[in-house]
Amino acid sequence: MNWQNFLDIFHNRRAGITEEIFIRSRDKDGLNPYQWVERATPRRGEHLDLCCGSAPLFLNSKDLSVVRLDRSQGEIARAHQRGAEGLVNGDALSLPLRSNSFTSVTVSMALMLIQPLSDVIGEISRVMVQDAYLNIVLPGGGPFIGVGDLRIYRQIARYGGSNTLSFPNGRGVRTIRTEAAKVGLTESMDDKRTFVFTPRSIEEAELFIDSLYLKDLPDLDGERKTKEKIAQDILAKGSMKIPLRMLGFRKIS
Numbered sequence: 001m002n003w004q005n006f007l008d009i010f011h012n013r014r015a016g017i018t019e020e021i022f023i024r025s026r027d028k029d030g031l032n033p034y035q036w037v038e039r040a041t042p043r044r045g046e047h048l049d050l051c052c053g054s055a056p057l058f059l060n061s062k063d064l065s066v067v068r069l070d071r072s073q074g075e076i077a078r079a080h081q082r083g084a085e086g087l088v089n090g091d092a093l094s095l096p097l098r099s100n101s102f103t104s105v106t107v108s109m110a111l112m113l114i115q116p117l118s119d120v121i122g123e124i125s126r127v128m129v130q131d132a133y134l135n136i137v138l139p140g141g142g143p144f145i146g147v148g149d150l151r152i153y154r155q156i157a158r159y160g161g162s163n164t165l166s167f168p169n170g171r172g173v174r175t176i177r178t179e180a181a182k183v184g185l186t187e188s189m190d191d192k193r194t195f196v197f198t199p200r201s202i203e204e205a206e207l208f209i210d211s212l213y214l215k216d217l218p219d220l221d222g223e224r225k226t227k228e229k230i231a232q233d234i235l236a237k238g239s240m241k242i243p244l245r246m247l248g249f250r251k252i253s
């Protein structure tokens with residue numbers, strides 16, 4: 001199965017899964033990843049939340065007009081159920097949006113997935129007005145997470161049929177920088193944070209495992225006993241670290 005097909009099936013079946021993990025995760029200041037990106041984004045103007053998933057961002061921002069776009073009908077339906085406004089079911093590779101429309105754009109946990117990356121970044125730049133902000137959240141990039149967490153991440157990768165957890169664009173950072181520069185986007189921020197997810201039950205520990213895009217599992221499910229054993233290891237450890245990176249850009253031309 002190619003990645004885009006996998007993502008479509010995964011997010012239709014498991015809509016909201018990223019949010020379920022992130023809203024239970026905290027950094028050293030007590031922020032979850034969505035609060036982190038919200039704080040880095042201007043709170044007025046026209047905003048595009050690209051690949052919005054279940055729409056966890058900017059739900060209570062009175063001065064921000066938000067368009068939320070995702071390719072997954074399941075995610076859009078979930079976002080609709082919670083009352084999110086400005087929803088568009090569309091593809092980041094060909095945005096059904098007017099050029100020069102947005103004063104800020106966020107892309108949380110998606111640019112490591114979509115190919116070709118140059119096309120997505122070109123589309124993002126096209127819809128941004130001059131001086132607009134772009135904040136991109138990606139996996140990885142924090143300080144060393146420690147052997148205990150690494151061991152469990154490796155167990156999860158092996159359960160998913162590979163040696164390491166990976167994404168189609170790797171972590172995307174180098175290509176994003178190169179492609180952004182080509183379309184007039186200048187880097188203004190590179191922030192790294194580690195968030196800690198603390199499951200309260202075996203089900204929450206299993207949800208964490210499920211959220212990690214184990215693409216090669218048949219029907220998205222692997223061997224039950226192996227998954228239970230890893231979930232128990234996570235519970236016994238008490239928490240899992242999630243290192244994230246936020247790259248910021250301004251559109252200068």
Ligand SMILES: C[S@@+](CC[C@H](N)C(=O)[O-])C[C@H]1O[C@@H](n2cnc3c(N)ncnc32)[C@H](O)[C@@H]1O
Nearest residue numbers: 011018051052053070071072091092108109110
């Ligand atoms: C890891 S989730 C992140 C969701 C949300 N931004 C968050 O942080 O909770 C990735 C999202 O990207 C969406 N996505 C994947 N490929 C896409 C594409 N080509 N165009 C638009 N959305 C896409 C998926 O449907 C999914 O909702």
